[in-house]
Amino acid sequence: MNSTIPHPYYPRTAKLPGYVPNTLSMYDCLAWVGVPVALTMGLSLFLLRQRKDLTTREKCTFVWFAVCALIHSVLEGYVGVNHKAVASDQSLLGQLWKEYAHADSRYLTSDPFVINMERITAFCWGSLSIVICYAIYHNKPYRHVAQLVVSVGQLYGDILYFATTLFEGNPHVNPHFFYVWVYFFSFNFVWVVIPSILIVRSWQHLTKAVARCQHTDKKKTK
Amino acid sequence: MNSTIPHPYYPRTAKLPGYVPNTLSMYDCLAWVGVPVALTMGLSLFLLRQRKDLTTREKCTFVWFAVCALIHSVLEGYVGVNHKAVASDQSLLGQLWKEYAHADSRYLTSDPFVINMERITAFCWGSLSIVICYAIYHNKPYRHVAQLVVSVGQLYGDILYFATTLFEGNPHVNPHFFYVWVYFFSFNFVWVVIPSILIVRSWQHLTKAVARCQHTDKKKTK
Numbered sequence: 001m002n003s004t005i006p007h008p009y010y011p012r013t014a015k016l017p018g019y020v021p022n023t024l025s026m027y028d029c030l031a032w033v034g035v036p037v038a039l040t041m042g043l044s045l046f047l048l049r050q051r052k053d054l055t056t057r058e059k060c061t062f063v064w065f066a067v068c069a070l071i072h073s074v075l076e077g078y079v080g081v082n083h084k085a086v087a088s089d090q091s092l093l094g095q096l097w098k099e100y101a102h103a104d105s106r107y108l109t110s111d112p113f114v115i116n117m118e119r120i121t122a123f124c125w126g127s128l129s130i131v132i133c134y135a136i137y138h139n140k141p142y143r144h145v146a147q148l149v150v151s152v153g154q155l156y157g158d159i160l161y162f163a164t165t166l167f168e169g170n171p172h173v174n175p176h177f178f179y180v181w182v183y184f185f186s187f188n189f190v191w192v193v194i195p196s197i198l199i200v201r202s203w204q205h206l207t208k209a210v211a212r213c214q215h216t217d218k219k220k221t222k
Numbered sequence: 223m224n225s226t227i228p229h230p231y232y233p234r235t236a237k238l239p240g241y242v243p244n245t246l247s248m249y250d251c252l253a254w255v256g257v258p259v260a261l262t263m264g265l266s267l268f269l270l271r272q273r274k275d276l277t278t279r280e281k282c283t284f285v286w287f288a289v290c291a292l293i294h295s296v297l298e299g300y301v302g303v304n305h306k307a308v309a310s311d312q313s314l315l316g317q318l319w320k321e322y323a324h325a326d327s328r329y330l331t332s333d334p335f336v337i338n339m340e341r342i343t344a345f346c347w348g349s350l351s352i353v354i355c356y357a358i359y360h361n362k363p364y365r366h367v368a369q370l371v372v373s374v375g376q377l378y379g380d381i382l383y384f385a386t387t388l389f390e391g392n393p394h395v396n397p398h399f400f401y402v403w404v405y406f407f408s409f410n411f412v413w414v415v416i417p418s419i420l421i422v423r424s425w426q427h428l429t430k431a432v433a434r435c436q437h438t439d440k441k442k443t444k
Contacts, residue, residue, distance in 0.1 A: 112335070112385075112386040112387070112389045112390055113334070113335040113382065113386050115389065116382055116385040116386055116389055117382060119385075120378065120381065120382070120385075139436070141429045141430075141432040141433035141436055142425070142429040142432075143432075144428075144432065145370070145424075145425050145428045145429055145432075148367070148370060148371065148374075149370065149374050149421075149425075152370075152371050152374045152375060152378075153374060153378055156342065156374075156375055156378055156379070157378070159342065160335065160338055160339060160342070160382075163334075163338040163341075163342075164334040164335050164338055165334070167334045167337065167338055168334055199371075202367075203364070203367050203371075205432075206366075206367045206428050206431070206432065207363045207364040207367055208363075209428070209431040209432045209434075209435045210363040210364075210365075210366065210367075210427075210428065210431045211363035212431075212434075212435050212438075213431045213434050213435070214361070214363055216434075216438075
């Protein structure tokens with residue numbers, strides 16, 4: 001095992017000592033992510049059947065954070081802990097990361113920003129995503145506060161994720177259309193779009209609640 | 223001008239083409255940061271004299287965000303834009319950054335994470351800090367929402383700032399006690415402590431407001 005073992009990642013000069021090619025195909029990998037995500041969505045909808053008073057919007061947000069909890073805690077948590085060994089890792093999660101790394105080799109080279117962002121995402125946003133699901137289900141008053149915190153964290157982390165590699169001229173992605181636009185852009189851009197929408201909604205909801213309290217307090221003091 | 227010009231920064235192998243030593247002393251630099259910060263605090267307190275109904279806590283928060291607006295927009299904004307030329311920059315702000323860079327040479331080497339984090343800090347948290355001052359002064363209902371967003375952003379950015387260099391074994395700081403514990407640790411740790419306190423306060427304030435609204439709505443439907 002040495003750094004001269006050929007590998008398919010970009011930049012082509014990246015040193016990946018101990019690299020072992022995947023035994024799983026691209027389709028296997030996509031299925032191993034897609035099926036657990038679909039199961040989580042199904043299980044969420046099954047749980048939500050008992051809460052008929054929740055709006056469709058609230059149910060969608062529950063499903064979103066259930067999926068976030070799964071991806072942040074399991075997938076991103078794994079690379080946060082095992083980043084040093086991913087290049088030679090033949091476990092299921094190791095192979096999933098080697099597949100994704102075609103779109104970003106920083107996951108195989110222990111990039112300080114990527115790994116620390118993933119650790120915070122897994123630990124903070126992963127656990128808080130479960131708290132938000134619980135809060136939506138039980139209509140807890142801190143629900144929108146937690147939703148705002150996690151969505152700001154996800155959006156900030158994702159913008160930094162894009163910005164840091166684009167700043168260097170995007171050297172970490174395989175320039176093939178599929179890796180650039182499906183893996184790198186689309187998979188990550190979801191965490192720009194949905195958190196942005198949720199930030200606006202929570203901002204409006206919380207501002208309205210404070211305005212109502214201020215209005216009530218003004219009436220009382222008159 | 224070439225990369226072999228000797229420089230005082232760490233790691234000692236860092237390449238800083240065109241590096242020009244500061245003409246300002248350390249004390250000059252500290253004064254050029256300290257005096258504008260003190261003036262901003264004084265001006266804030268002067269403005270707040272007209273708002274006798276605000277609590278001491280609210281006034282302190284106003285002063286904090288006024289200082290944040292200054293530092294984020296001017297100091298951090300400058301390096302976000304001019305990062306490529308800082309090593310040879312003899313302007314006042316350039317020299318301030320060369321002085322601070324004893325604690326973190328990433329500011330002189332256009333580190334992708336540091337520069338992009340500073341750009342977001344300057345643009346988003348800098349401008350929103352001004353909005354929060356306005357919101358505190360005029361008791362706007364979105365004040366705590368904006369405070370929560372900015373404080374989460376500041377805390378997340380600062381934790382990543384510490385984590386990314388510690389992850390590499392802290393190679394970017396001059397190991398002298400003063401640079402490690404005053405510049406690197408103390409100057410930055412302020413943005414861990416105060417945002418953490420403000421997150422807790424805003425979380426409590428907003429949750430209470432939502433709980434009050436839920437309570438009122440329940441009463442109405444009964």
